[in-house]
Structures are given as structure tokens and as C-alpha cells.
Amino acid sequence: MPALVLYIVAAILLGGVIALLLRPRHPAGAGEPCTPASSAEFFPVHCRYFPQVRHALSREDAPYLAGRGSPVVYRRWRKAIRRAGCLYLAGLREDFSRLNRLARLLSLYSAQVKVGQEAELFRLNLYFQLLYGIVWWRFVLGRPAGDRLEQMASLIGRLGSRLEQATLPPELSSGAITP
Amino acid sequence: MDLLSLSGIVAAIVAPLELAVCALALRRRLWRPLPFFVAYLVLLVLIDSGRWAVLLFTGMNSPTYSWAYWMTQPVHILARGAALADICRATLGPYVGVWRLARPLLMLAATLMLVFAAVHSNGTHWISSYLIFLERELEFAVVISLLVLLLLSRYYGLVLERPLDSIALGLGFYSSFVIIKDTIILVVRNLPYWWFSLANSVAFAITLGFWCYALWAPLPERARPQLSTAESYERNSREVSDRMRELNERLLNLIK
Numbered sequence: 001m002p003a004l005v006l007y008i009v010a011a012i013l014l015g016g017v018i019a020l021l022l023r024p025r026h027p028a029g030a031g032e033p034c035t036p037a038s039s040a041e042f043f044p045v046h047c048r049y050f051p052q053v054r055h056a057l058s059r060e061d062a063p064y065l066a067g068r069g070s071p072v073v074y075r076r077w078r079k080a081i082r083r084a085g086c087l088y089l090a091g092l093r094e095d096f097s098r099l100n101r102l103a104r105l106l107s108l109y110s111a112q113v114k115v116g117q118e119a120e121l122f123r124l125n126l127y128f129q130l131l132y133g134i135v136w137w138r139f140v141l142g143r144p145a146g147d148r149l150e151q152m153a154s155l156i157g158r159l160g161s162r163l164e165q166a167t168l169p170p171e172l173s174s175g176a177i178t179p
Numbered sequence: 180m181d182l183l184s185l186s187g188i189v190a191a192i193v194a195p196l197e198l199a200v201c202a203l204a205l206r207r208r209l210w211r212p213l214p215f216f217v218a219y220l221v222l223l224v225l226i227d228s229g230r231w232a233v234l235l236f237t238g239m240n241s242p243t244y245s246w247a248y249w250m251t252q253p254v255h256i257l258a259r260g261a262a263l264a265d266i267c268r269a270t271l272g273p274y275v276g277v278w279r280l281a282r283p284l285l286m287l288a289a290t291l292m293l294v295f296a297a298v299h300s301n302g303t304h305w306i307s308s309y310l311i312f313l314e315r316e317l318e319f320a321v322v323i324s325l326l327v328l329l330l331l332s333r334y335y336g337l338v339l340e341r342p343l344d345s346i347a348l349g350l351g352f353y354s355s356f357v358i359i360k361d362t363i364i365l366v367v368r369n370l371p372y373w374w375f376s377l378a379n380s381v382a383f384a385i386t387l388g389f390w391c392y393a394l395w396a397p398l399p400e401r402a403r404p405q406l407s408t409a410e411s412y413e414r415n416s417r418e419v420s421d422r423m424r425e426l427n428e429r430l431l432n433l434i435k
Binding site: 003004007008010011012014015017018019021022024101104105107108109110111112113115118 | 274275276277279280315322323325326329330332333334335336337338339344347348351352355356358359362363366367
């Protein structure tokens with residue numbers, strides 16, 4: 001009897017996953033994975049707003065507010081800062097996933113794909129997701145990370161302009177990575 | 180109306196549906212993108228016509244019909260497997276590099292499931308039980324291969340276009356159903372076989388409905404993608420992975 005349940009559950013799950021994976025993701029007619037019209041989706045957006053975010057996350061504000069504001073105001077401020085930091089971190093992840101998608105498109109439109117290179121990209125992606133989770137928790141727990149965020153933001157920005165200079169597949173027009 | 184009569188009615192509905200899907204596939208010239216799928220549909224009509232002939236002459240409970248049914252069933256499943264290979268090629272084939280990478284993965288998934296089927300069904304002695312067992316394991320191979328194809332397509336941002344999406348959905352649905360049905364048959368032995376026959380006919384009619392829907396309207400023309408050179412891939416993907424690695428190192432520094 002356990003085999004009966006196991007097989008039935010497995011078949012239902014597999015069928016369900018297949019149906020989910022076949023669910024349309026884009027509006028009608030979006031058969032091609034990328035068209036020049038949609039290439040703007042690769043813009044690294046969030047890393048450009050780092051000056052504003054850095055200003056908001058400035059460590060100098062903390063002793064100032066702790067000395068002048070009431071504990072309630074200070075706690076509220078810290079909570080808001082953490083939330084902003086988490087949101088910005090999520091934005092950086094979005095930038096990363098755009099680049100990751102670009103990497104997959106490079107593979108898709110290449111006449112020759114190397115297993116090692118693809119495995120490396122896959123591994124890097126998993127690693128990023130893991131690290132992101134850990135950093136997010138550190139942010140939530142209130143550890144300062146403003147300087148590191150700056151490095152991350154400038155890194156993504158540099159990546160965008162470097163990729164633009166590199167030869168891209170014909171489907172991706174010039175200026176696709178950075179406006 | 181008793182369930183036995185209903186079983187006959189449903190089976191009588193399935194036969195013209197099979198013919199309609201086969202005719203639609205030929206009308207849409209589906210043999211160009213999916214030759215094995217069209218061959219499967221033609222084979223389906225031929226085999227089912229033969230089965231009906233045997234059924235009318237000898238009756239449903241005759242050993243001849245049972246023999247004819249079970250001897251043709253593996254042909255059905257193998258043809259379905261070939262149709263799935265067609266869908267894989269039609270989806271990923273235009274992207275030469277990814278297709279070269281995906282082909283061994285898909286073959287590995289199918290081979291593993293077939294080896295598992297051979298090992299798993301080794302201890303079964305009763306012939307019809309053995310065939311049901313084998314059918315279930317082969318359907319598992321179909322479902323797993325389909326899943327690998329869909330995961331690869333999703334990973335590379337590819338969308339299965341019409342008619343591939345509905346054909347794949349039909350294959351996945353029917354194979355999942357057969358796995359459930361065969362598992363119940365193997366465990367609960369005292370249920371009348373025509374119950375399963377009725378359920379099977381209904382499931383197959385739904386599958387044919389998916390395929391009919393897929394082929395109803397004229398098929399969209401698919402343009403072949405322009406591929407970049409191997410050198411370009413090498414340079415660009417290395418660039419991206421280097422940047423990703425750097426980004427990961429920055430994240431790691433955040434943790435320290």
C-alpha cells in the first residue's frame with residue numbers, strides 16, 4: 001500500500017509540475033526568449049541609486065539620532081533603515097538576476113555551449129542566492145553593511161557597461177545593457 | 180445506463196477523435212516539424228482499428244483480444260517516447276549549442292528510467308502484470324524526460340509555442356494518468372478491468388482534446404534564431420561569470 005500512495009502522489013506531483021511549467025508566462029506571441037524590444041529588461045537599475053541609499057544608510061546618523069531623539073523615534077528610525085536596506089538588497093538581487101538572464105541568453109544564442117561554463121554559471125547563481133539570504137538576515141539583525149552595498153552597486157554598474165562593450169548576439173541591440 | 184455501456188460509448192467517441200486529430204495533423208503538415216508525433220498518431224489509428232476488429236470478432240474478455248491489446252501496448256508507449264523526442268528537438272533544436280548540451284541530459288534521464296524499469300520489473304512473473312509494470316515504468320520515463328525538457332526550457336527562458344505546449348501537456352497528462360491507473364491495477368487486483376478501461380478512455384479523450392485544440396488553428400511560422408559564434412560565447416559568458424563570481428565575493432565579505 002505505501003507503494004500505491006507513493007506512485008500516485010509522485011504522478012500527481014509530476015503532472016502538476018509539468019502543467020505549471022507549461023503555463024504561459026508572457027502575453028500571446030512571446031515565443032522568442034528575447035527580442036530587441038524587450039532587451040531593456042537587462043538594465044541594471046537599482047545599483048544606480050546607491051548615492052541616495054548611502055545617504056539613508058549613513059552610520060553617522062545613528063549616534064546623532066541616539067543622542068537627540070527619543071528611544072521610540074530612534075527604534076523607529078533603525079527599523080526603517082533596516083527595511084530600506086533589505087529592499088535595496090532585493091533590488092541588487094534583481095540586477096544580478098538580469099545579468100544571469102543575459103548570461104543564459106548568451107548561451108542560448110551561441111552555436112557552441114561549454115558544459116563547464118554552463119555549470120559554473122549555474123553554480124554561481126546558486127551561490128549568489130545563498131549569500132543573498134545570509135546577507136539579508138544580517139541586515140534584518142541590524143549589522144551595518146552600507147560600505148559593502150556600495151561595492152556591490154558599483155560592481156553591477158561596471159558589469160553593465162563592460163557587457164555593453166562586449167560583442168553581443170545580434171538579437172541584443174547596442175545600448176541594451178546600459179542606457 | 181450501466182457503466183459497461185458507458186465504457187463502450189466513450190470508446191466509440193475516442194475512435195473518431197483519434198481520426199480527427201490525425202487528419203488535423205496531416206492537414207497542418209505537422210510531419211515537417213514533428214515527424215515522429217505524426218507517425219504516432221497514424222500508428223494510433225492503425226493499432227486501434229486492429230484492436231476494434233479483434234474486439235468485434237472475439238469479444239472483450241477473449242484471450243485473443245487481451246493478447247492483441249497487451250502486445251501492441253509497448254508499441255504505443257515507444258511511439259509516444261519517440262513523439263516526446265520530437266518535441267524536445269523541435270523546442271531546443273534551433274538553439275544548436277543548448278541542444279548539444281541538453282541531448283545527453285535528456286537521454287540520461289530516459290535511460291536511467293528505462294534501466295530502473297528493467298531492474299524494478301525483474302521479479303514479476305505474471306505476463307500481464309509484467310506488462311502493466313513495464314508500461315508504468317515507461318510512462319515514468321516519458322514524464323521525467325518531459326520534465327527535464329521543461330526545466331531546461333525554463334532555465335534558458337524558452338517558451339513552448341503552440342502546438343508544442345498543448346501536445347506536451349497532453350503527453351504529460353496521459354502518462355501521469357497511466358502511472359496512477361497501473362499502480363491501482365497492480366495493488367487492487369479485484370476491481371473489474373473495464374472500470375480502468377473506461378477511465379483510460381476518458382483520460383485519452385481528454386488528451387486528444389488537448390491535441391485537437393493545439394492543431395485546430397493554422398500553426399505559426401517559426402523563424403530560426405540567429406546564433407553567435409563560439410568565440411563570442413566564450414568571451415561574453417566568461418565575462419558574465421567573472422562578474423558574478425566577483426559579486427558573490429562581495430556578498431561573502433558582507434558576511435565576514
